[in-house]
Amino acid sequence: MDDLRKRAKELLETSAVKVVIGYEQGTANKTRALFVEKAEDADCLIFDSRCVQNLATYVTKREVKDKGKMAITATLPVMRSIIQLASEFQVNDNNLLVLGITPESKLVEFKNLSEVETFVHQYQIEIDAKNKEMLDKIAKMTQAERWKFWIDELSPCFKCYACRAACPMCYCHRCTVDFNQPQWIPVPSHELGNLEWHIMRAIHLTGRCIDCDACYNACPLAIPINLLTKRMLEDVKINFGSYQPSIKADHLMSTYKPDDKENFIQ
Amino acid sequence: MAEFEPKIVAFVCNWCTYAGADLTGTSRIKYASNVRILRFPCTGRIDYMLLLKAFDEGADGIIVSGCHPNDCHYTSGNFHARRRWIMFRSLCDFTGIDTRRIKFSWVSAAEGAKWADIVNTTVASIRELGPYTEYKIVANNPVKEVSHG
Ligand code: SF4
Ligand code: SF4
Numbered sequence: 001m002d003d004l005r006k007r008a009k010e011l012l013e014t015s016a017v018k019v020v021i022g023y024e025q026g027t028a029n030k031t032r033a034l035f036v037e038k039a040e041d042a043d044c045l046i047f048d049s050r051c052v053q054n055l056a057t058y059v060t061k062r063e064v065k066d067k068g069k070m071a072i073t074a075t076l077p078v079m080r081s082i083i084q085l086a087s088e089f090q091v092n093d094n095n096l097l098v099l100g101i102t103p104e105s106k107l108v109e110f111k112n113l114s115e116v117e118t119f120v121h122q123y124q125i126e127i128d129a130k131n132k133e134m135l136d137k138i139a140k141m142t143q144a145e146r147w148k149f150w151i152d153e154l155s156p157c158f159k160c161y162a163c164r165a166a167c168p169m170c171y172c173h174r175c176t177v178d179f180n181q182p183q184w185i186p187v188p189s190h191e192l193g194n195l196e197w198h199i200m201r202a203i204h205l206t207g208r209c210i211d212c213d214a215c216y217n218a219c220p221l222a223i224p225i226n227l228l229t230k231r232m233l234e235d236v237k238i239n240f241g242s243y244q245p246s247i248k249a250d251h252l253m254s255t256y257k258p259d260d261k262e263n264f265i266q
Numbered sequence: 267m268a269e270f271e272p273k274i275v276a277f278v279c280n281w282c283t284y285a286g287a288d289l290t291g292t293s294r295i296k297y298a299s300n301v302r303i304l305r306f307p308c309t310g311r312i313d314y315m316l317l318l319k320a321f322d323e324g325a326d327g328i329i330v331s332g333c334h335p336n337d338c339h340y341t342s343g344n345f346h347a348r349r350r351w352i353m354f355r356s357l358c359d360f361t362g363i364d365t366r367r368i369k370f371s372w373v374s375a376a377e378g379a380k381w382a383d384i385v386n387t388t389v390a391s392i393r394e395l396g397p398y399t400e401y402k403i404v405a406n407n408p409v410k411e412v413s414h415g
Contacts, residue, residue: 144400199314231357232353232357253350258335260345266371
């Protein structure tokens, strides 16, 4: 990725951007996020198959945003996140430049977000075979089995909120789970509160989640919470047509069609 | 043992279903008394978290009801609500919450008889299903002591 380092250097030297967000070598053969502000530091930037963290989560953070115009190293899921964030007015052409990395690991620089959108729309969001199988397996269970499955899976969650921190779409300054007037969700790690927390999380991400799996990858206990958002993604497709983040689109859950179909209202 | 009396919580909008339920009363239609009615300005205000809280507090069944499509006092609150119900119901189903215990309906201010019918059939079906023990067990589980050592 010499061209990435070179381009980052140029952008910083000419002050076209103030910070380049990318990956660097971390400890234990892991990569981590890097924020390059000086041209000479751009040499630390790397990109390889280990770089799966969704960097889009940083573009809404005050500490990063306040530095000035940002450039971001963006794989396909990161680009999708950025388009979703643009549709929610969180980023725009004035504060973000996208250094795209295609699925073939080629660097492409986009002039503006609408070019990113065009690029992203070439690819459908598809749930991988392993997770699809899991979704089917859960769907085939009886209601009581599903209940037991989720209570068991979610019960170890100790509400560290790493999943929330890793998700680019979880950028609210005050999350419902932090509210204590009223206390919507009980604080202790308890089956009921855990279930409520994850139902809440999945609902708030419905129609917004772009299926990057950053939440699941961040969870120290590897709880398959991404299955909940995947289920919602599938249901969005079934109920409201295909799902692609689009800059100009209304948020799926805050709009409606008079002829939305359901079969359960009496 | 006395017969099981289901506890039903109804979340209704002010303009249609609440008025409809009022009509049921003024028309002197008799219906099951198991239902506690909570009045909201609009179905659009009926947050899914409130439904979870109702189960949490011991409800065996829930009714959510408001104006028919195109009749919303605020034009589109019920359309928005319908979208959310579609997704919420599907998520409940996926997480193993018993969706047979949540009844959604449209009841207008003129449908006093329909309201009585909705309540009666809901009470009958919940009576058949029995108390929502699964949820109650989890809700009443004590918080586990965690040792940090
Ligand atoms: S919920 Fe998980 S998969 Fe969806 S956008 Fe957030 S981090 Fe990515
Ligand atoms: S990262 Fe895992 S343990 Fe932490 S809050 Fe999320 S699901 Fe729970």
